[in-house]
Amino acid sequence: MSLTKNLVRLSGVLSLAVTAQAQNNTYTLQDSYDATNFFDNFGFFEGPDPTAGFVQYVDAATANSTGLAGYANNGVYLGVDYQTANPTAGRASVRLTSAKSYTHGLIIADIAHQPAATCGSWPAFWTFGPSWPHSGEIDIIEGVNLQTNSSITLHTAAGCSFSQDSFATGDCGAPGDGTQGCGALTQNTQDFGTGFNEIGGGVYALQWTSDAIKVFFFPRTGTIPADIAAGNPDPSNWGTPTASFSGGSCDIDANFMNHNIVFDTTFCGVWAGQVWGADPVCSAKAPTCQEYVANNPADFQDSYWLINYVKVFGETGSSKRGIAKRFNA
Ligand SMILES: *[C@@H]1O[C@H](CO)[C@@H](O)[C@H](O)[C@H]1NC(C)=O
Numbered sequence: 001m002s003l004t005k006n007l008v009r010l011s012g013v014l015s016l017a018v019t020a021q022a023q024n025n026t027y028t029l030q031d032s033y034d035a036t037n038f039f040d041n042f043g044f045f046e047g048p049d050p051t052a053g054f055v056q057y058v059d060a061a062t063a064n065s066t067g068l069a070g071y072a073n074n075g076v077y078l079g080v081d082y083q084t085a086n087p088t089a090g091r092a093s094v095r096l097t098s099a100k101s102y103t104h105g106l107i108i109a110d111i112a113h114q115p116a117a118t119c120g121s122w123p124a125f126w127t128f129g130p131s132w133p134h135s136g137e138i139d140i141i142e143g144v145n146l147q148t149n150s151s152i153t154l155h156t157a158a159g160c161s162f163s164q165d166s167f168a169t170g171d172c173g174a175p176g177d178g179t180q181g182c183g184a185l186t187q188n189t190q191d192f193g194t195g196f197n198e199i200g201g202g203v204y205a206l207q208w209t210s211d212a213i214k215v216f217f218f219p220r221t222g223t224i225p226a227d228i229a230a231g232n233p234d235p236s237n238w239g240t241p242t243a244s245f246s247g248g249s250c251d252i253d254a255n256f257m258n259h260n261i262v263f264d265t266t267f268c269g270v271w272a273g274q275v276w277g278a279d280p281v282c283s284a285k286a287p288t289c290q291e292y293v294a295n296n297p298a299d300f301q302d303s304y305w306l307i308n309y310v311k312v313f314g315e316t317g318s319s320k321r322g323i324a325k326r327f328n329a
Pocket residue numbers: 023024
């Protein structure tokens with residue numbers, strides 16, 4: 001027997017042993033992004049905002065030299081320009097996209113701070129795939145203006161509806177092009193914006209399988225599952241998710257694939273700007289969203305993300321498929 005063969009055999013045995021030991025651990029750490037490597041693995045989006053915001057997304061060098069993005073407080077700081085009045089090309093901000101894309105799995109984000117509820121702002125932590133909306137979009141944290149609760153929303157092409165869902169039923173391809181999507185506001189003011197920041201944030205988890213898309217939120221002041229801290233997350237122990245999309249006509253695997261992870265903060269545009277007039281508090285401050293955002297830089301000092309980590313776990317489990325994958329890897 002050759003040495004190579006011995007090594008192969010040995011690694012096969014080790015792999016089996018690990019799988020057998022962690023029988024209930026259906027997830028294995030794939031990628032970990034934090035203050036040691038985030039900007040090596042997330043790229044700065046430099047184009048015009050696809051959501052038509054009054055924003056200028058800057059590149060890595062500009063973000064660094066102007067202090068809009070960097071490592072701070074052992075985390076990843078993603079902020080906006082809160083000093084310049086009347087920026088002609090839109091308020092400077094950043095939009096970061098993961099280089100890697102994922103299908104299925106468990107994405108866990110420990111976030112210390114997110115953009116506070118502020119008239120004109122529209123922050124989001126979300127994932128999406130190519131040829132929008134054909135590979136789907138999952139909005140995990142999103143909201144506009146003075147919103148107090150997160151909007152958890154899915155967007156797809158026509159033909160994906162969820163039915164047996166306590167969180168939100170509906171057509172994720174609505175109104176035919178996916179621009180509206182399906183979802184709802186959470187019933188928790190600690191999971192978004194100002195309420196989130198007041199408790200030092202918390203941990204969000206997206207669990208994506210062939211059968212369901214679920215979002216969990218654990219406030220910092222509550223109970224963050226020990227298996228998360230231990231790096232061995234097991235969603236089957238986490239209780240009822242904040243949002244769960246399942247049942248109905250949606251073939252999840254046909255509608256959601258190859259998602260990149262994104263954090264951004266934009267202003268106005270097709271959501272925050274469009275509903276400006278319907279917000280009595282914001283619309284009393286300025287006739288348009290754009291005027292408000294242009295003229296009140298100091299109001300956006302708290303429009304920043306501070307991310308402790310994002311970890312992506314792949315499905316493994318004790319299935320034969322999981323083991324086969326390990327042998328072939
Ligand atoms: C695996 O999960 C089952 C059902 O939840 C439980 O009864 C069993 O004790 C768990 N096994 C281990 C090794 O944790």
